[in-house]
Amino acid sequence: MRKNIILCGVGGQGTVLASRLISSAAMARRIPVLSAETIGMAQRGGSVFSHLRMGEGLYSPMIARHEADLMIAFEPGEAVRLLPFLKQDGRMIVSSRAVMPVTAALSGTGYRPEEMLAYLSSRVAGLTVVDAEKALQEVGSPKVLNLILLGAALRSGALGLDPEDLKQAVRRLIPEKFHELNFRALDYKA
Amino acid sequence: MHDEFLMGNEAIALGALAAGVNVVCGYPGTPSTEVLETVAKRRDGSVYVEWSVNEKVAMELAGGASYAGARALVTMKQMGLNVASDPLMCLEYIGVKGGLVVLVADDPGPISSQTEQDTRSFAAFSKVPLFDPSSAEEAYRMVQEAFDFSEKYRTPVFLRPTTRVSHGYASIRIRDPEEYTVHKPEGFEKDSSRWVIFPRLSFANHRRIEERNALLHDVFSDSPLNRIEQETGLPKDIRKGIAAGGFSYTYVMEARASLGALRTLKVSTPFPFPEKLAVTFLSGLDEVLCVEELDPYIEKELIYICGKYGLKTRILGKMTGHMPLSGENSRDSVQAAVAAFMNIHLPAEPAEEPPPLPVRPPVLCAGCPHRASFYAVKQAMKGQKTAFCGDIGCYTLGNAMPLDMVDTCLCMGAGLGIAQSLNRLEKDRSCFAFVGDSTFFASALPGVVNAVYNQAEFTLVVLDNSTTAMTGHQPHPGTGHTMMGEVVEKISIESILRGIGVSAVETVDPLDHALAVETVRKTAALPGVKAIIFRSPCVALFRSSAQVTIDPAACIGCKKCIREIGCPALSFRDGKAVVDAGQCNGCTLCKQLCPVKAITGGESHA
Ligand code: SF4
Numbered sequence: 107m108r109k110n111i112i113l114c115g116v117g118g119q120g121t122v123l124a125s126r127l128i129s130s131a132a133m134a135r136r137i138p139v140l141s142a143e144t145i146g147m148a149q150r151g152g153s154v155f156s157h158l159r160m161g162e163g164l165y166s167p168m169i170a171r172h173e174a175d176l177m178i179a180f181e182p183g184e185a186v187r188l189l190p191f192l193k194q195d196g197r198m199i200v201s202s203r204a205v206m207p208v209t210a211a212l213s214g215t216g217y218r219p220e221e222m223l224a225y226l227s228s229r230v231a232g233l234t235v236v237d238a239e240k241a242l243q244e245v246g247s248p249k250v251l252n253l254i255l256l257g258a259a260l261r262s263g264a265l266g267l268d269p270e271d272l273k274q275a276v277r278r279l280i281p282e283k284f285h286e287l288n289f290r291a292l293d294y295k296a
Numbered sequence: 297m298h299d300e301f302l303m304g305n306e307a308i309a310l311g312a313l314a315a316g317v318n319v320v321c322g323y324p325g326t327p328s329t330e331v332l333e334t335v336a337k338r339r340d341g342s343v344y345v346e347w348s349v350n351e352k353v354a355m356e357l358a359g360g361a362s363y364a365g366a367r368a369l370v371t372m373k374q375m376g377l378n379v380a381s382d383p384l385m386c387l388e389y390i391g392v393k394g395g396l397v398v399l400v401a402d403d404p405g406p407i408s409s410q411t412e413q414d415t416r417s418f419a420a421f422s423k424v425p426l427f428d429p430s431s432a433e434e435a436y437r438m439v440q441e442a443f444d445f446s447e448k449y450r451t452p453v454f455l456r457p458t459t460r461v462s463h464g465y466a467s468i469r470i471r472d473p474e475e476y477t478v479h480k481p482e483g484f485e486k487d488s489s490r491w492v493i494f495p496r497l498s499f500a501n502h503r504r505i506e507e508r509n510a511l512l513h514d515v516f517s518d519s520p521l522n523r524i525e526q527e528t529g530l531p532k533d534i535r536k537g538i539a540a541g542g543f544s545y546t547y548v549m550e551a552r553a554s555l556g557a558l559r560t561l562k563v564s565t566p567f568p569f570p571e572k573l574a575v576t577f578l579s580g581l582d583e584v585l586c587v588e589e590l591d592p593y594i595e596k597e598l599i600y601i602c603g604k605y606g607l608k609t610r611i612l613g614k615m616t617g618h619m620p621l622s623g624e625n626s627r628d629s630v631q632a633a634v635a636a637f638m639n640i641h642l643p644a645e646p647a648e649e650p651p652p653l654p655v656r657p658p659v660l661c662a663g664c665p666h667r668a669s670f671y672a673v674k675q676a677m678k679g680q681k682t683a684f685c686g687d688i689g690c691y692t693l694g695n696a697m698p699l700d701m702v703d704t705c706l707c708m709g710a711g712l713g714i715a716q717s718l719n720r721l722e723k724d725r726s727c728f729a730f731v732g733d734s735t736f737f738a739s740a741l742p743g744v745v746n747a748v749y750n751q752a753e754f755t756l757v758v759l760d761n762s763t764t765a766m767t768g769h770q771p772h773p774g775t776g777h778t779m780m781g782e783v784v785e786k787i788s789i790e791s792i793l794r795g796i797g798v799s800a801v802e803t804v805d806p807l808d809h810a811l812a813v814e815t816v817r818k819t820a821a822l823p824g825v826k827a828i829i830f831r832s833p834c835v836a837l838f839r840s841s842a843q844v845t846i847d848p849a850a851c852i853g854c855k856k857c858i859r860e861i862g863c864p865a866l867s868f869r870d871g872k873a874v875v876d877a878g879q880c881n882g883c884t885l886c887k888q889l890c891p892v893k894a895i896t897g898g899e900s901h902a
């Protein structure tokens with residue numbers, strides 16, 4: 107099995123942990139994993155990404171344009187930004203909720219997430235939009251967007267992993283008191 | 297042996313531990329920081345580890361450890377090598393006893409640095425051999441080899457990952473702690489003819505170094521680290537090759553898989569260059585494309601070799617316009633360059649017109665005390681002729697609108713010197729130098745001594761958030777704990793400044809806005825060198841659960857809170873300011889400036 111996965115969002119949204127959970131789950135299945143992500147200044151509210159590649163015979167952890175089988179986007183604007191990396195027939199999971207940059211609040215020139223989502227649905231056949239406000243409310247924590255999106259990715263089949271693989275990874279990487287909440291987020295269906 | 301999913305920097309740390317390293321020191325800097333942190337986490341009690349006050353001191357510690365026969369690793373980013381270059385240049389002439397590996401992480405892009413300097417060129421300049429890994433896995437093996445090599449040839453050795461190697465992850469097979477090499481330092485032996493640098497010794501050792509490095513050209517030609525990947529499956533008349541090193545090598549190998557496999561030279565030891573191997577590689581080739589980041593280093597070496605051996609191969613790369621002169625390479629840019637080199641026509645990208653995308657410059661965190669400090673100085677100095685000299689750290693982000701409080705930024709500690717000169721040339725300009733607490737200890741002290749003694753006039757502002765925030769919260773002399781886990785006496789910034797003779801030293805909580813403004817106003821008006829210490833902990837380290845709320849009925853929509861301070865937790869919706877509860881840290885800065893008291897809650901500072 108070979109898979110190229112991109113996670114993207116805004117610094118502080120939890121893309122890194124999501125990427126780590128997928129890697130850990132794949133490793134437990136003895137699938138070689140390479141990955142790369144944004145570290146440094148951009149983590150303070152900038153655009154961030156994780157590239158994650160699974161399979162044999164890979165050299166670079168970086169993914170080229172039109173090479174990603176799956177994109178998990180934590181923010182609609184960031185999804186559009188990295189769309190060129192998605193394969194023609196690639197799957198995308200995207201959170202509906204926009205994170206406005208401070209500059210937008212200052213000048214009053216934000217962007218409209220609906221416009222981003224419309225653009226995505228006109229180009230991505232395998233698009234799943236997750237209503238983040240509703241999902242976070244129903245799961246009952248503002249902090250688990252990453253697990254909710256991972257759950258949607260699991261059910262799309264494009265992750266190539268089972269729910270149990272990811273639950274094991276949660277057990278390995280996340281403190282026990284959060285397991286219940288994270289499992290709930292992972293199992294959440296709109 | 298076991299498998300672990302490791303970041304390149306973690307792999308380097310575990311490689312060093314496996315090689316029996318005894319002493320590890322360094323100064324934090326992206327992308328090098330995780331090496332030392334991983335050593336601290338995974339070491340056993342016998343390994344000494346510390347964040348030193350700066351890179352120069354770290355290099356000297358590592359040198360001393362090596363004099364005593366210990367294996368030492370010193371870590372820094374490329375900017376830090378500038379600071380450490382004095383001891384390192386000399387150390388190469390003195391030589392080492394215990395293996396000494398100098399880890400310097402380069403930053404093509406640059407992603408989080410002031411320059412795109414290339415440590416490979418520094419290696420050639422300083423004559424220190426350099427290992428250049430292409431992946432986390434290779435870095436793990438190389439660091440172990442580097443220790444043996446250092447001892448065998450009695451020289452410090454560079455290990456130079458770039459950002460993508462340092463921060464890339466891979467599943468790697470590594471040694472278990474029981475399998476680690478045990479290295480016992482023999483201790484220091486007095487021998488002034490060896491350890492004391494004098495012109496005569498330098499003359500003799502200079503010759504030895506050149507002779508050794510000439511020998512290393514051959515040693516590295518035979519080393520499996522450098523190698524030729526042969527061409528396969530190409531038409532006979534293609535007489536072209538690619539030379540690559542570092543992370544770019546992985547891009548080339550990916551391009552080979554899809555475009556066809558040209559003969560490829562992997563250069564893992566750019567200095568001393570594997571000359572004989574390069575001659576073998578070049579023979580029979582008409583053209584070679586060099587794929588590398590930062591300097592055209594391999595390119596120049598190959599041009600030199602062609603001249604020396606009378607080879608007719610054309611060497612292409614940055615200097616011929618075939619590769620970009622600055623910035624990072626990528627899968628796609630290398631794919632395109634290699635395809636063009638092979639005369640392969642890639643299908644054109646369909647023209648897409650996505651809706652305009654938001655720009656996301658990095659910003660100070662919600663509730664960051666630096667925002668309050670900058671805002672206090674801004675308010676206090678309104679209408680006056682000023683210069684705000686910034687420095688390197690999170691607080692460089694004080695340059696962003698609406699704060700706009702960084703007029704200059706050069707390198708660590710430079711703001712002090714710049715502020716002194718700006719005032720000397722324009723006496724009516726009130727000059728400020730901002731430094732963080734970690735930077736204060738690392739590189740501001742000589743600047744303060746200089747200012748006081750030479751009768752300069754400026755205001756030093758120390759932004760003391762009790763950590764090294766930008767790089768992920770390392771301890772420093774003002775924090776009261778060490779990497780060995782000891783709780784120690786803090787070094788007081790106030791006492792240092794008073795000891796040097798700074799006349800006025802005021803400490804104030806920047807989140808008490810009125811008091812902070814008043815303190816700046818009074819202090820800046822004094823003659824000579826004076827200091828204000830804004831003390832308030834980093835919010836990323838001490839998260840507060842208190843948050844403010846905005847009463848929509850009371851808010852008059854004046855936007856003052858948004859316009860003045862640019863906190864990322866504040867936005868404007870339907871004519872009212874709103875707080876993002878997920879981000880707000882309850883610092884109350886916005887609350888203190890709302891004209892109608894529409895904002896309530898948070899922690900009290902005033
Ligand atoms: S109190 Fe105001 S300024 Fe401080 S973090 Fe919250 S919203 Fe931002």
Ligand code: SF4
Nearest residue numbers: 851852854855857890
């Ligand atoms: S400063 Fe006060 S009144 Fe003005 S927008 Fe902000 S919350 Fe509303």
